[in-house]
Amino acid sequence: MTAPDDLPDAIHRLRLRVYYEDTDLAGIVYYANYLRFIERGRSEWVRARGIDQIALRRDADIVFAVRRVEADYLIPARFDDEIEVTTRLVELGGARIVVDQQVLRAGAVLFAARVTLACLTSTGRPARLPAALRARLAPPAP
Amino acid sequence: MTAPDDLPDAIHRLRLRVYYEDTDLAGIVYYANYLRFIERGRSEWVRARGIDQIALRRDADIVFAVRRVEADYLIPARFDDEIEVTTRLVELGGARIVVDQQVLRAGAVLFAARVTLACLTSTGRPARLPAALRARLAPPAP
Amino acid sequence: MTAPDDLPDAIHRLRLRVYYEDTDLAGIVYYANYLRFIERGRSEWVRARGIDQIALRRDADIVFAVRRVEADYLIPARFDDEIEVTTRLVELGGARIVVDQQVLRAGAVLFAARVTLACLTSTGRPARLPAALRARLAPPAP
Amino acid sequence: MTAPDDLPDAIHRLRLRVYYEDTDLAGIVYYANYLRFIERGRSEWVRARGIDQIALRRDADIVFAVRRVEADYLIPARFDDEIEVTTRLVELGGARIVVDQQVLRAGAVLFAARVTLACLTSTGRPARLPAALRARLAPPAP
Numbered sequence: 001m002t003a004p005d006d007l008p009d010a011i012h013r014l015r016l017r018v019y020y021e022d023t024d025l026a027g028i029v030y031y032a033n034y035l036r037f038i039e040r041g042r043s044e045w046v047r048a049r050g051i052d053q054i055a056l057r058r059d060a061d062i063v064f065a066v067r068r069v070e071a072d073y074l075i076p077a078r079f080d081d082e083i084e085v086t087t088r089l090v091e092l093g094g095a096r097i098v099v100d101q102q103v104l105r106a107g108a109v110l111f112a113a114r115v116t117l118a119c120l121t122s123t124g125r126p127a128r129l130p131a132a133l134r135a136r137l138a139p140p141a142p
Numbered sequence: 143m144t145a146p147d148d149l150p151d152a153i154h155r156l157r158l159r160v161y162y163e164d165t166d167l168a169g170i171v172y173y174a175n176y177l178r179f180i181e182r183g184r185s186e187w188v189r190a191r192g193i194d195q196i197a198l199r200r201d202a203d204i205v206f207a208v209r210r211v212e213a214d215y216l217i218p219a220r221f222d223d224e225i226e227v228t229t230r231l232v233e234l235g236g237a238r239i240v241v242d243q244q245v246l247r248a249g250a251v252l253f254a255a256r257v258t259l260a261c262l263t264s265t266g267r268p269a270r271l272p273a274a275l276r277a278r279l280a281p282p283a284p
Numbered sequence: 285m286t287a288p289d290d291l292p293d294a295i296h297r298l299r300l301r302v303y304y305e306d307t308d309l310a311g312i313v314y315y316a317n318y319l320r321f322i323e324r325g326r327s328e329w330v331r332a333r334g335i336d337q338i339a340l341r342r343d344a345d346i347v348f349a350v351r352r353v354e355a356d357y358l359i360p361a362r363f364d365d366e367i368e369v370t371t372r373l374v375e376l377g378g379a380r381i382v383v384d385q386q387v388l389r390a391g392a393v394l395f396a397a398r399v400t401l402a403c404l405t406s407t408g409r410p411a412r413l414p415a416a417l418r419a420r421l422a423p424p425a426p
Numbered sequence: 427m428t429a430p431d432d433l434p435d436a437i438h439r440l441r442l443r444v445y446y447e448d449t450d451l452a453g454i455v456y457y458a459n460y461l462r463f464i465e466r467g468r469s470e471w472v473r474a475r476g477i478d479q480i481a482l483r484r485d486a487d488i489v490f491a492v493r494r495v496e497a498d499y500l501i502p503a504r505f506d507d508e509i510e511v512t513t514r515l516v517e518l519g520g521a522r523i524v525v526d527q528q529v530l531r532a533g534a535v536l537f538a539a540r541v542t543l544a545c546l547t548s549t550g551r552p553a554r555l556p557a558a559l560r561a562r563l564a565p566p567a568p
Binding site: 166168169170 | 447
Binding site: 310315316317319320323347349350351352353354355356357360408 | 452457458459461462465489491492493494495496497498499502550
């Protein structure tokens with residue numbers, strides 16, 4: 001378990017725009033598409049931590065798989081909105097990662113999710129997070 | 143609260159096929175797409191109960207909005223799989239509906255979710271479920 | 285070049301339902317999603333011809349890739365519509381396949397596309413269509 | 427007909443990242459998703475021209491609908507690629523707009539499309555492009 005909250009860069013932020021493709025006939029973002037948004041956030045978060053998912057798979061045979069999502073839909077996002085996806089590590093276990101993610105608009109939380117990821121080999125067996133990867137995701141407090 | 147489990151048709155079933163569009167480069171169904179699958183299941187479930195979502199919106203100004211999803215990803219679905227989406231009502235409140243949904247393949251549960259829906263007016267205000275609609279969703283036991 | 289039009293099963297048909305996921309805020313099917321619909325049609329067409337895409341890749345290292353799409357959007361499909369995707373082979377070359385596909389509702393053509401597919405190895409090199417596969421796609425007229 | 431090519435800003439450019447959601451099991455971007463990418467490009471192009479699609483619909487009852495797409499798939503885009511979507515006006519008729527759009531990676535063209543858009547009222551009737559909108563899309567050469 002790690003407590004990276006006190007690090008200056010503990011919360012990763014990604015700005016996105018809502019396009020036509022994201023909406024449905026109710027005029028708001030279709031509920032499954034928030035999972036697309038937060039997956040983009042996680043991809044940019046690991047990239048910002050210096051982790052190359054392609055190299056990780058090729059060289060260490062490690063992939064991440066979503067195991068559980070708990071998601072609350074609070075306020076609908078709409079076409080043309082500028083939104084922000086935040087990602088914050090809340091748990092770094094031996095073979096799993098838990099993150100809290102939000103979608104915000106002008107500071108208001110529209111959507112909040114806790115996502116549990118498992119670390120797997122490419123054939124789907126549980127794998128321990130390599131130490132180098134752990135160090136990148138949760139750098140020790142100074 | 144209603145207990146429709148003892149009704150013969152308590153569990154609604156929808157058969158689907160996994161297509162290219164559903165997969166990602168890991169060779170399995172992309173995690174957000176299970177929410178598309180179960181939304182198709184809910185659409186067919188309400189249709190099977192004699193509810194016309196278009197008429198409901200036009201005539202009664204009632205729409206359903208997803209408020210919360212808790213989802214467990216157990217076994218990945220793959221390209222070309224024949225899968226089944228099940229929908230079972232677990233709670234029918236004054237202005238909300240809770241359903242349990244699963245995605246199965248050959249009887250094995252691949253994905254399980256509890257979905258909470260709110261009954262809203264088209265402008266997003268909470269609305270009580272009309273009695274006629276309640277009766278269709280949870281017919282009284284004989 | 286083959287003229288399978290006079291065969292009784294020359295036109296493959298797949299029935300689909302339009303769900304929330306397919307629509308956008310204009311209340312109609314989002315334009316990219318017609319390509320999803322017709323890809324489902326092609327998948328079921330090759331399956332109906334006895335071709336197993338997974339085995340084809342695993343055993344013969346053959347995949348199909350879309351090279352060109354010409355698509356006309358005539359009438360919008362809407363939420364809850366029952367639509368039909370038709371697929372008809374128009375050309376079977378040494379390493380390419382051309383099909384005409386339509387999306388219809390109650391007999392009216394909503395969308396029409398000509399799709400050119402290339403036959404490739406899994407690493408992306410052009411490959412000749414195996415004879416067995418050619419025979420399945422365009423059986424000789426009796 | 428307008429020839430805006432000699433304007434410094436004649437080609438609009440939007441940078442995008444390829445995420446998991448965009449790929450399929452072949453490890454490349456799913457063919458329908460290029461239409462999502464270029465629609466984002468068109469949305470940002472009209473925004474850069476000072477056009478607010480929401481206001482246009484609300485105030486002038488004008489929407490754009492895709493009528494035809496001709497698309498060539500040249501080189502596949504892959505997960506994690508940084509790509510660029512370009513949009514260039516090629517024809518501005520009384521009630522229609524034709525644009526050429528490309529998806530590039532490191533200067534190489536991966537995908538090229540010609541897209542024809544119709545100007546419609548929100549109920550789907552053809553509408554003439556308002557003069558103010560025409561002036562924004564194709565400013566007169568100095």
